[in-house]
Amino acid sequence: MGKYHHGDVRNVLLQQAENILTEEGPSGLSLRRLARLTGVSEAAPYRHFDGKDGILAAVAIDAFERFAERLEDVAANIKKHEERIMALGAAYVHFAVDFPQHFRLIFGRERPPLDQYPELREAADNAFDVLQRAVTSVDRRADMTLNEAATAYNRALAAWSRAHGIAMLVIDGMIVPPADQELDDFVLGLLAEDLTAPDNT
Amino acid sequence: MGKYHHGDVRNVLLQQAENILTEEGPSGLSLRRLARLTGVSEAAPYRHFDGKDGILAAVAIDAFERFAERLEDVAANIKKHEERIMALGAAYVHFAVDFPQHFRLIFGRERPPLDQYPELREAADNAFDVLQRAVTSVDRRADMTLNEAATAYNRALAAWSRAHGIAMLVIDGMIVPPADQELDDFVLGLLAEDLTAPDNT
DNA sequence: TTGTTAAAGTTAACAAAGTTAACATAAGAA
DNA sequence: TTCTTATGTTAACTTTGTTAACTTTAACAA
Numbered sequence: 001m002g003k004y005h006h007g008d009v010r011n012v013l014l015q016q017a018e019n020i021l022t023e024e025g026p027s028g029l030s031l032r033r034l035a036r037l038t039g040v041s042e043a044a045p046y047r048h049f050d051g052k053d054g055i056l057a058a059v060a061i062d063a064f065e066r067f068a069e070r071l072e073d074v075a076a077n078i079k080k081h082e083e084r085i086m087a088l089g090a091a092y093v094h095f096a097v098d099f100p101q102h103f104r105l106i107f108g109r110e111r112p113p114l115d116q117y118p119e120l121r122e123a124a125d126n127a128f129d130v131l132q133r134a135v136t137s138v139d140r141r142a143d144m145t146l147n148e149a150a151t152a153y154n155r156a157l158a159a160w161s162r163a164h165g166i167a168m169l170v171i172d173g174m175i176v177p178p179a180d181q182e183l184d185d186f187v188l189g190l191l192a193e194d195l196t197a198p199d200n201t
Numbered sequence: 202m203g204k205y206h207h208g209d210v211r212n213v214l215l216q217q218a219e220n221i222l223t224e225e226g227p228s229g230l231s232l233r234r235l236a237r238l239t240g241v242s243e244a245a246p247y248r249h250f251d252g253k254d255g256i257l258a259a260v261a262i263d264a265f266e267r268f269a270e271r272l273e274d275v276a277a278n279i280k281k282h283e284e285r286i287m288a289l290g291a292a293y294v295h296f297a298v299d300f301p302q303h304f305r306l307i308f309g310r311e312r313p314p315l316d317q318y319p320e321l322r323e324a325a326d327n328a329f330d331v332l333q334r335a336v337t338s339v340d341r342r343a344d345m346t347l348n349e350a351a352t353a354y355n356r357a358l359a360a361w362s363r364a365h366g367i368a369m370l371v372i373d374g375m376i377v378p379p380a381d382q383e384l385d386d387f388v389l390g391l392l393a394e395d396l397t398a399p400d401n402t
Numbered sequence: 403t404t405g406t407t408a409a410a411g412t413t414a415a416c417a418a419a420g421t422t423a424a425c426a427t428a429a430g431a432a
Numbered sequence: 433t434t435c436t437t438a439t440g441t442t443a444a445c446t447t448t449g450t451t452a453a454c455t456t457t458a459a460c461a462a
Contacts, residue, residue, distance in 0.1 A: 158394035165366025193359035
């Protein structure tokens with residue numbers, strides 16, 4: 001009775017998986033439910049994916065690519081180094097807020113192990129390379145001292161971890177961005193805080 | 202045949218749950234397995250906890266308390282305000298590294314909803330209060346202007362999110378602290394980075 | 403002491419999930 | 433055409449969360 005070989009099952013499954021993820025997160029994504037929604041038998045997904053982790057990996061690859069795209073867009077359009085770092089941080093958080101479940105998937109425990117999915121590892125590495133390059137591009141001069149290079153690296157880590165922390169806490173609802181302010185401005189303000197400076201005004 | 206009322210089942214279950222969590226994370230924690238390990242029937246845990254979420258909540262409460270204790274210890278022993286913020290950040294990350302699964306539990310999606318477990322909410326609020334107080338204590342003067350208060354708040358958020366980001370990325374293996382440096386020093390260095398400063402040395 | 407009751411166990415069952423095995427069909431190569 | 437492979441299907445097995453129904457123990461009132 002079922003239509004065999006309608007040729008698009010893999011894509012339909014993936015799209016449905018996206019939908020479920022977006023609405024309910026990885027925990028709501030059950031293979032059987034996915035199959036039912038797609039109108040296919042409950043074992044069919046196994047013909048196209050390596051079990052549940054396989055599907056999650058595929059979705060995560062997609063998410064990484066979208067993430068990297070966004071960051072690249074921002075990085076490409078801003079010439080000044082300091083500004084670019086900041087804008088990247090804002091874009092990082094903005095992505096998390098726009099696609100919280102995707103963000104959680106690519107950074108959380110539900111993400112399938114990178115070692116088992118080479119394409120996933122590639123997608124992840126690519127996304128972080130975009131960050132790394134954009135943050136350190138100006139600083140990576142041939143005549144850098146070791147010390148300077150280390151400092152540039154540290155700045156990259158600092159920028160990254162700050163953005164990441166804000167992103168996590170915001171999508172977890174532990175930090176609530178003020179309603180009367182653009183999200184990006186709020187983030188830029190937090191990124192710019194200097195904890196070593198004396199606290200006047 | 203089974204010994205009835207040996208009186209300590211709840212505690213034993215909780216301790217075993219701790220063990221499993223520490224070793225395998227929340228996903229490895231199955232109620233039935235827990236019961237088997239404890240040497241009790243598979244439905245017994247339901248007499249002591251409100252299902253799986255109930256057990257997770259109990260473990261999370263414990264984790265929050267340990268977390269808050271650590272932070273309080275640090276905060277109490279450092280008088281200078283700037284130093285205290287930094288030390289708190291380091292302690293925050295240190296806790297995450299020492300108890301990654303606990304940290305993930307109290308901040309991740311596996312944590313049962315706070316609204317359904319008042320004691321859990323209380324434990325969470327308490328932990329964050331410790332942070333908030335320690336970071337803003339000096340700044341919360343009666344004669345503060347609105348602007349000054351807002352700035353103090355922002356500094357608290359900035360410190361928190363930075364520490365949180367570092368913690369997350371380190372326990373996820375995306376940032377690897379240098380082996381030749383104390384973890385605390387590494388964290389302090391990252392916290393102190395000022396992204397707005399020009400990048401010399 | 404006895405009888406009652408509530409707490410703390412138990413077994414047995416249900417539904418849902420991931421997964422695999424065994425079988426069926428369609429498409430395309432030989 | 434026939435054979436092979438990719439793609440489906442159904443049916444089973446295992447584990448898990450959960451609940452219902454029953455049993456035992458401890459505590460306590462009479």
